[in-house]
Amino acid sequence: MDEHYLEHLNETPEDSFLESLRVYGAELKVPLIQKDGLDFLILLLKLSRAKRVLEIGSAIGYAAIAIAKFTEASVVGIEIDDRLANIAQENCREIGLSERVQIIHDDALKVDPKTLGAFDAIFIDAAKSQYIHYFVQYADCLKTGGFFVSDNLLFRGHVEAPETIISRNRRQLVGKIKNYNTWLKENPGFYTRFYEVGDGIAVSVKL
Ligand SMILES: C[S@@+](CC[C@H](N)C(=O)[O-])C[C@H]1O[C@@H](n2cnc3c(N)ncnc32)[C@H](O)[C@@H]1O
Known part of the structure; x- marks a missing residue:
């Protein structure tokens, strides 16, 4: 029996x-969204017909480029690391998506959200x-719905x-992630659901 029968049906031809x-x-040891997580994200963006998406943490532009390629949305990505932000911009140019993917090279916690406009998804x-x-910081940028x-x-x-x-730092980080999960669950302004897709994904709809 093929336990992953339905998952295999989802497999699309590789995008080179x-x-x-x-x-x-x-190679750069930069973690990117897992493939099934990306599939799920793209499905949500397609279903919602999202037109503008904000990505906080763009690394080399992998998810941002995938979103622009497979949905009708344009993407604003924020990346703090100099080298990665430059690589992301270069990758967008190379694939001809610079018009639809804007990479802001900055610390997302220092960007003024009011300068970015409204988004359908973050x-x-x-x-x-x-x-x-x-x-x-970015909740006000998100449209209702x-x-x-x-x-x-x-x-x-x-x-x-x-x-x-094993490490104490990791234990602290896990504590913070757990706090965030509980905080999301109890946030009355959002309807949140959690999914065991990719590395664990929450979807929080603004009410
Ligand atoms: C998991 S990677 C992002 C992967 C990307 N979303 C993808 O799937 O293609 C996380 C990125 O967040 C960036 N980052 C960390 N703190 C940040 C901050 N305060 N503002 C913007 N980017 C940040 C890191 O430099 C790193 O490139």
């Missing part, structure tokens, strides 16, 4: 440019310890099984 970015991300994928701060997608809420399984963590 995105595959090359995935390989490059691994993808949070930067420093895991700061998720609450990104959420609060729009949604946040937060990635890495299982943090490679450590959140479900904290006994697997």
Whole structure:
């Protein structure tokens, strides 16, 4: 019996440019959204017909480029790291998507959200310890009915099984992720649901 029968049906032909970015991300040791997480995100953006998406933490532009390629949305990405922001911009130019993907090279916690305009969806994928701060800072940029997608809420399984963590820093980080998950669940301004897709994803719809 093929336990992953339905998952295999989802498999799409490889996109060579995105595959090359995935390989490059691994070489640079930059974590990128997992493939099934990206599929899920793209499905949500297509269903909602999102036109403008904000990505907090763009790294080399992998998810931003995939969103622009496979949905009708344009993307504003914020990336704090000099080298990665430059690579992301270069990748967008190379694939001819600079018009639809704008990479802001800055610390997302220092950008004034009022300068960015309104978004249909906001993808949070930067420093895991700061998720609450990104959420609060950018909540006013999200249209009513729009949604946040937060990635890495299982943090490679450590959140479900904290006994697997050896380092103190990691334990603290897992504590912060758990706090964020509870905070999301109890946030009355949003309808949040959690999914065991990719590295653990929450979708929070603005009420
Ligand atoms: C998991 S990677 C992003 C991967 C990307 N979303 C993708 O799937 O293609 C996280 C990125 O967030 C960036 N980052 C961390 N803190 C940030 C901040 N305060 N503002 C903007 N970017 C930040 C890191 O430099 C790193 O490149």
